[in-house]
Amino acid sequence: MCEVDTPLHRLPDQFLPNLRLVFVGTAASTRSAEIGHYYAHPGNRFWRALHEAGITPRRYQPGEFAALIALGIGFTDLSKSGAGMDHQIAAETIDVPGFRAKIEKYRPRTIAFTSKKAASLFYGRPSAAIALGRQPRDASLPEIFVLPSPSGAASGHWTLEPWRELAAWIADLVDKR
Template sequence: MTPEELNAARGPIVPDVAADGLRVLFCGINPSLTTAVTGHHFAHPGNRFWPVLHRSGFTPRRLRPAEQDELLGLGLGITNVVARATARADELDAEEFRQGGADLTAKVERLAPQWLAVVGITAYRTAFGEPRARIGPQDRTIGGARVWALPNPSGLNAHWTVRTMAEEYARLREAVLDRSPADRLPARR
């Protein structure tokens, strides 16, 4: 992508990959410029979402960003706390996160997933006013959805490796399986 294409990507809204009644709705911080240009979530080459999703057992194979719609058949979806595309999440201010939290709450109440998984603890803390929240399951529910905060898969989040992130995502996967044993996710390969 050219610098001109990336610069032009500031602002467009990237459609969610979502449907009613998902097992897990993954929620990114906000779209990258690469995501805005391609229309595919977690599309930046340095983002580790897709390999982590597979290594944790959520997908039977490593999907490419262009295959994001295959998530729906697995009971998974993707949205964002803030819809505005930026080069870096630190370009967003606290008010955008708070408004994003309110918008996300309305979306989750409407879509009724079993779990909302926010990928980015700082985004979760700011959007929901919980400054002491830690990675893992949260006490909060939204509608009937349980909430889990996951590590941000951005390549900039260097203190989490693909292995350690996959372990944390796998903890969520196990919780999903425990909640709906008759409606299992695909077996990990």
């Protein structure tokens, strides 16, 4: 069963125990918050990247985000009540302890931050100190990947390679089952 969210949540968490992958953003975009779907802005590369990297067997649409739970893929944000671009999210809405509690409760095997900003908030380090791709292992946490933001606003920093690295890791997880 998926976690129940409060009415203040912009987007519902998609969590089940032991998911193979959970995508973690900073907060819902304004468009995503309006329609209730993750990565919903037409200029966002998330859904295309997910398929092109080989993480999903086909290209899903934002309105199908809940269907990915059947593939072992979940979603959440560090701010469940904020919405907008990263620089518009009020610091007091960022809930890293709440996110860590979800990790403890649901124990996903892999976490993928969908921006260096989200990862920097989690790690408490500047974005410039965060590398893309698989992060150094911390035995108290699942495997962690940092992906370039799929937002159209971040297109100057776009590369599919970290998404492909994540896809290879996920495929290896499936092969080991």
